[in-house]
Amino acid sequence: MKNSLLILIVLLISGISFTQSYENLVPLKDVSQKVYFSKGAENRADKIVENFAEADTFFQNKFKVKADYTLLILNPMDWKTYAHPNAIYGIPHFLPDGRLVIAAENNDFWRRNMPPLEPLLKDISDQIGKIYTDETQRCLFALQNFLGGYARRFVHPNFHTQNF
Numbered sequence: 001m002k003n004s005l006l007i008l009i010v011l012l013i014s015g016i017s018f019t020q021s022y023e024n025l026v027p028l029k030d031v032s033q034k035v036y037f038s039k040g041a042e043n044r045a046d047k048i049v050e051n052f053a054e055a056d057t058f059f060q061n062k063f064k065v066k067a068d069y070t071l072l073i074l075n076p077m078d079w080k081t082y083a084h085p086n087a088i089y090g091i092p093h094f095l096p097d098g099r100l101v102i103a104a105e106n107n108d109f110w111r112r113n114m115p116p117l118e119p120l121l122k123d124i125s126d127q128i129g130k131i132y133t134d135e136t137q138r139c140l141f142a143l144q145n146f147l148g149g150y151a152r153r154f155v156h157p158n159f160h161t162q163n164f
Contacts, residue, residue, distance in 0.1 A: 038075035041104035045073045048102060069100045
């Protein structure tokens with residue numbers, strides 16, 4: 001009996017210690033998934049969730065699965081708290097506890113890694129320009145364009161949420 005009680009206490013403590021708290025983030029309401037965002041990033045969160053809803057529908061129709069994840073849309077300060085400790089700000093990633101982490105802002109990583117568009121062939125330049133530039137056509141990673149309405153762009157990160 002003592003062993004059973006001890007095991008129960010250890011399990012309860014373990015469950016409590018591994019539970020992630022998002023008290024510094026704002027929960028997005030009226031969505032089917034768990035979504036939290038950094039203060040000031042509500043518009044970005046709304047746009048990203050719109051596109052994720054499309055990806056969720058794709059998964060449900062194609063694979064007959066419902067993804068279970070907690071989507072975090074983070075500014076650089078919150079990234080330090082909730083993202084993987086070695087993740088560079090701006091690189092979307094999935095963590096084993098179910099967190100899918102996305103940057104709320106354009107960032108230096110993509111600005112540094114984007115080639116100049118001018119020397120590229122026109123069709124390649126146009127494709128890169130659609131995805132990796134902002135509305136002023138500055139060559140930087142524009143998350144808004146990358147997340148622009150195609151579920152297949154979310155297949156890879158969402159696929160990690162499933163155990164097949």
